[in-house]
Amino acid sequence: MESKTLFLMALGIWLQSLTTTRGWVAADDRITGGRDFIDIESKFALRTPEDIAEDTCHLIPGVTESVANCHFNHTSKTFVVIHGWTVTGMYESWVPKLVAAPYKREPDSNVIVVDWLSRAQQHYPVSAGYTKLVGKDVAKFINWMAEEFHYPLDNVHLLGYSLGAHAAGIAGSLTNKKVNRITGLDPAGPNFEYAEAPSRLSPDDADFVDVLHTFTRGSPGRSIGIQKPVGHVDIYPNGGTFQPGCNIGEAIRVIAERGLGDVDQLVKCSHERSIHLFIDSLLNEENPSKAYRCNSKEAFEKGLCLSCRKNRCNNLGYEINKVRAKRSSKMYLKTRSQMPYKVFHYQVKIHFSGTESDTQTNQVFEISLYGTVAESENIPFTLPEISANKTYSFLIYTEVDIGELLMLKLKWKSDSYFSWSDWWSSPGFTIEKIRVKAGETQKKVIFCSREKVSHLQKGKASVVFVKCHDKSLNKKSG
Amino acid sequence: MKVPTAVLLALLLCQQPGRGQVQGEEEEDNDTDFGLDGYDDDDEEEEEEASVTTGGRGRAVLQCYSCQALHRGESCDRIQNCVHSHSFCKAVISHGNTGSGPLTTYSTWCADTCQPFAKTVEGTLMTVTCCQSTLCNLPPWQDPLGRGAGSPQGSPSLVATVLLSLLPGLQAVASVGG
Numbered sequence: 001m002e003s004k005t006l007f008l009m010a011l012g013i014w015l016q017s018l019t020t021t022r023g024w025v026a027a028d029d030r031i032t033g034g035r036d037f038i039d040i041e042s043k044f045a046l047r048t049p050e051d052i053a054e055d056t057c058h059l060i061p062g063v064t065e066s067v068a069n070c071h072f073n074h075t076s077k078t079f080v081v082i083h084g085w086t087v088t089g090m091y092e093s094w095v096p097k098l099v100a101a102p103y104k105r106e107p108d109s110n111v112i113v114v115d116w117l118s119r120a121q122q123h124y125p126v127s128a129g130y131t132k133l134v135g136k137d138v139a140k141f142i143n144w145m146a147e148e149f150h151y152p153l154d155n156v157h158l159l160g161y162s163l164g165a166h167a168a169g170i171a172g173s174l175t176n177k178k179v180n181r182i183t184g185l186d187p188a189g190p191n192f193e194y195a196e197a198p199s200r201l202s203p204d205d206a207d208f209v210d211v212l213h214t215f216t217r218g219s220p221g222r223s224i225g226i227q228k229p230v231g232h233v234d235i236y237p238n239g240g241t242f243q244p245g246c247n248i249g250e251a252i253r254v255i256a257e258r259g260l261g262d263v264d265q266l267v268k269c270s271h272e273r274s275i276h277l278f279i280d281s282l283l284n285e286e287n288p289s290k291a292y293r294c295n296s297k298e299a300f301e302k303g304l305c306l307s308c309r310k311n312r313c314n315n316l317g318y319e320i321n322k323v324r325a326k327r328s329s330k331m332y333l334k335t336r337s338q339m340p341y342k343v344f345h346y347q348v349k350i351h352f353s354g355t356e357s358d359t360q361t362n363q364v365f366e367i368s369l370y371g372t373v374a375e376s377e378n379i380p381f382t383l384p385e386i387s388a389n390k391t392y393s394f395l396i397y398t399e400v401d402i403g404e405l406l407m408l409k410l411k412w413k414s415d416s417y418f419s420w421s422d423w424w425s426s427p428g429f430t431i432e433k434i435r436v437k438a439g440e441t442q443k444k445v446i447f448c449s450r451e452k453v454s455h456l457q458k459g460k461a462s463v464v465f466v467k468c469h470d471k472s473l474n475k476k477s478g
Numbered sequence: 479m480k481v482p483t484a485v486l487l488a489l490l491l492c493q494q495p496g497r498g499q500v501q502g503e504e505e506e507d508n509d510t511d512f513g514l515d516g517y518d519d520d521d522e523e524e525e526e527e528a529s530v531t532t533g534g535r536g537r538a539v540l541q542c543y544s545c546q547a548l549h550r551g552e553s554c555d556r557i558q559n560c561v562h563s564h565s566f567c568k569a570v571i572s573h574g575n576t577g578s579g580p581l582t583t584y585s586t587w588c589a590d591t592c593q594p595f596a597k598t599v600e601g602t603l604m605t606v607t608c609c610q611s612t613l614c615n616l617p618p619w620q621d622p623l624g625r626g627a628g629s630p631q632g633s634p635s636l637v638a639t640v641l642l643s644l645l646p647g648l649q650a651v652a653s654v655g656g
Contacts, residue, residue: 370599406570406597406604448547450576450583466572466604468546468585 037062037144042137043115044080046070049103053096055115061144076108077155080138082171083114084162084188085128089121094275098159101282105318114138120163128191131163132199135170142175153177158206161185161275162225165211166192169201169230172209181322184211186225186274193221193228201230208232208322212277213240215270224271229328235291235316237277237335239300243270245337280339281317288315289342290440291331300332303347303395306439308473313439334397343397345439348381350410351391352429352456359387360427364413366462367396369436373403378411388429407466408434408447414459428457434465442473540588541612542567548584553620557613560588566608567615568592574602586615 037060045055048071057070079102083095091113099111116137119130138158145151156179160168165187172182184201192200203209209231216227216236225240238244246269281288293312294305307313311323314331335341348367363386368377376398383392410431431454434447447465454463539562545554560567568589573582592608609615616622 370604372593372595372597375599404593404595406606407572407599407602409600446546448583448585450547450572450581451578452547452549461577464576464600464602466547466583466585466602467570468583469587470568470589472590 037140040137040140041116041119042134042141044141045113045115046072047099047111047113049100049107052099052103055113059112059141059145061141064148067145067149073108073110074149074151076110077106077157078110078112078151079106080142080156080158080168081111081113082134082138082158082160082164082167083116083120084160084164085124086117086120089117091117092272094161094272097279098161098275101279105282105285114164114167116167125191128163128166128188131167132170134164134167135172136174138167138171139174142171142179146176153179154207156180158182159185159278160187160201162188162271166200169205169209170199172205173198173202179206181208181210182206182231183278183317184209184231185278186212186214186271187230189216189223189226190221192226193223200226203230203232203324203328208324210320211235212237212274212316214238214243214272214274214277215241215268217241217270224268225274229330231328232322232324233314233320233331234328235314235331235333236297237273237291237316237333237341239297239332241270243273243337244335246270246273250337276339277335277341278317280341281315281319284340284342285319287340287342288317288319289333289335290314290345291316291333292345292439293329293331295330297332301395302393303345303349303437304393305332306345306347306395306437308439308442334395336399343399344401345395345397347393347435347437347439348396349391349393349435349437350431351433352386352388352431354388354429356388356427356429358427359385361385363458366411366413368409368462369396369398369402369405370407370409371402371405374400376400376402377409380413386429404441405436405438405443405445405447405467405470407464408436409462409464410434410456411462412456412458412460426458426460428455428460430455431463431465433468437473443470444473445470540565540567540610542586542588543613543615543617544587545617546585546587548617550582550584550619552617554584554586554617558588564588564590566590566592566610567613569607569615571605571607572602573605574600584617586617 040061043055044059044061046057046059047055048057058066059070059072060066081095081098083091086092095113099113102109102111114134114137116130116134119134120127122130142153142156146153153175158168158171158179158181160166160182162185165182165184168182168184172179182201182205187201197204201209201211211229211231211234213225213227213234213236215225216223218224220227227240251269277289290308290313292300292305292307294300299305305312311321311325314321314323316333334343334345336343346369361384363383364380365383366378366380368379369375379396379398381394381396383394386392414426432449432452436445436447437443438445445467446469448468450464450466454465456463540560542558542560543554544556544558548554566589567586569584569586571582571584574580593606594608595604595606597604607615
C-alpha cells in the first residue's frame with residue numbers, strides 16, 4: 001500500500017515537471033481594489049451558468065461597480081468555491097463541475113470561484129501556510145459584501161477542497177458574523193492533523209460545518225486528507241481511507257481510454273471523490289445518500305450502526321440536516337464507484353445452531369435479496385470466524401433499490417472450486433431465522449426458513465428464507 | 479365486550495409454548511455480544527406490541543393473528559393487540575417447490591404499512607395480503623370458529639379449499655406478468 005502511495009506521489013511530481021511551463025499563465029493580471037484591500041491577492045470570479053469554465057467577471061473588494069457589473073444576485077444564496085494545492089498552477093477539471101452543480105440546483109444563486117492559484121502552486125508546506133492569508137482575503141471580501149451591500153452572511157456557503165477547506169475555515173473565523181455553512185471537501189491532512197482549531201477548519205468557523213473525508217489512508221499527519229473530525233458532522237464514505245474505483249488497475253484503464261489528460265485527477269482520485277460526492281448530492285436531490293453515526297469503522301462493517309434514531313443518520317451533502325452534537329460525530333456509509341453514488345445498506349444477523357465443535361475462519365458466503373422492485377443476487381460476504389450457537393452480524397449493501405424485501409437466499413461457498421475435505425464431511429449449521437435491518441427504509445425484517453429450520457452446508461445448495469415479519473423503526477407508536 | 483377479551487386473555491395465557499417462543503425471539507434480539515461500539519436499535523427498542531389489556535376503553539385497537547411460517551394445515555393461536563400506528567393485519571404467503579416437494583407457508587402480523595402484492599421469485603410465489611378488521615388474517619386453512627387443526631373437527635374449511643385452488647392461478651398470473 002505504502003509503495004502505491006509513493007508511486008502516486010512520483011507520478012504527481014513528474015506531472016508537475018511536465019506542466020510547469022504552462023503554469024505561469026494564471027499568475028499575472030492581478031486585480032486589486034482600493035485602500036484597505038490593497039493586500040488582497042486572491043481573486044473572486046463570479047461565474048455564470050452560461051460560462052462555468054472561465055473567470056470572466058471579477059468581484060473586486062472596494063470596487064462597488066464590479067458587483068453590479070458581474071450581475072451579482074443580492075437576494076439569493078452564494079456558493080464560494082475554494083480550490084486546494086495545485087501541481088499545475090491551473091484550475092483542476094473538477095472546478096467547472098462544482099460551479100455547474102449549484103447552478104443546476106439553485107439557478108438564482110451566485111457561484112464564486114476564489115483564485116489563489118499563484119499561492120497554491122508552491123511547495124506544499126508553503127502553500128499550506130498561505131491558507132491563513134487566503135482565508136483572510138476571503139473574510140475581507142465577505143465582510144465588504146456585508147457592509148457595502150448588506151448582503152446577509154446567512155446566505156453564504158463556503159465549499160473548500162483540500163487546503164481550500166482550511167482556508168474556508170480561517171475565512172469563517174474572521175468574518176464579522178458567522179457564515180451559514182462551510183462544507184469541507186477532504187480537508188488537507190499534512191500540517192493540519194495536529195494543528196490547533198484556529199489554524200484549521202473547525203466547528204466554530206460557521207453556523208454549520210460539514211466535512212467529507214475520502215482519502216485518509218496512512219498514518220495521521222501523513223495522510224492526504226485529515227483524519228480527525230473537524231466539523232459538526234464528519235462523514236467517512238467507505239471508511240474514509242480510500243474510494244472504490246480508485247485503484248491502479250482502474251487508473252490504467254482510464255489512461256488507456258482517455259489518454260494522459262486526466263492523470264492529475266487519477267492521482268487524487270480518492271481525495272477528489274469528496275467533491276464528486278457533493279456534486280452528486282446537488283444533482284440527485286430526490287434520493288440522497290444516507291450516512292450513519294458509528295463509533296468505529298469496524299462496528300459499521302458489522303452492520304451495527306444503521307440506526308436513524310436521535311439523529312444517528314443524516315443525508316450526505318447538500319441536503320444534510322444541521323445537527324450540532326456536543327462532540328463531533330463520525331458517520332459512515334458505503335458508495336458506488338461512480339455517480340450516482342448511493343447504495344442501500346442492510347444489517348444481516350444470523351444465528352448458527354448446531355453441534356459443530358470447530359471454529360471456522362474466513363468463511364465466504366453469498367446472499368441474495370429479492371424484493372418487490374428488483375433483486376440483488378450473490379452478494380459475497382466473509383465471516384472472520386464462525387462457530388456453533390452464536391449470532392453473527394454483518395453489513396451488506398446493494399447498488400439497486402430492491403423495494404420491500406420478500407425473500408432471501410443464503411449459500412456457503414466451499415474454499416476452492418473442488419475441495420475434497422468438504423466433499424467427505426462438509427460442515428453445516430442449522431438456521432431458523434435471519435434478521436435484516438434496512439438502513440434506508442429503517443425497517444426490520446425477519447426471514448423464516450420455509451421448513452422451520454434450514455440446514456446450511458458448506459459447498460452445498462443455497463437455502464431459502466421467506467419474510468415472516470417486518471416492522472418500521474422510525475415511526476413512534478400512538 | 480369484556481367477556482370475550484377476558485376469554486382471549488385466558489386463552490393466550492394458556493398457550494404457554496407459543497408465547498414462550500415469541501418471547502425467546504425478543505430475548506435473542508437483545509443478546510448482542512457485539513460490544514458497545516454499535517448503535518443497535520434493539521438495545522432501546524420499546525415493546526411495540528401492545529400488551530393484552532382491557533383498559534383501552536373507547537379506543538378500538540386492531541387485533542391480528544400473529545404467527546410465523548406456518549405450514550398448510552397448521553393453525554395460528556396467537557392473537558396480538560396492535561399498537562395504534564399499526565392499522566393493518568399483514569400476511570405473507572409463500573408457495574413454491576422445495577427439495578421435499580411443494581410447500582406453502584403463511585406468516586402474519588400487525589403492520590403500520592401494507593401494500594398487497596404478488597410476484598414469483600425464483601419459482602416461489604410470494605403474496606402479500608392486507609386487511610384492516612379484527613382478526614381478519616386467519617390462515618386460509620384455519621377454521622374461523624377457532625377450532626384449530628388440533629381439534630377433531632378441524633376439517634379443511636371452505637376458505638382453505640378456495641386458497642388451494644387459487645394459488646396455482648395466482649402463480650400463473652404472476653408468471654405471465656414476469
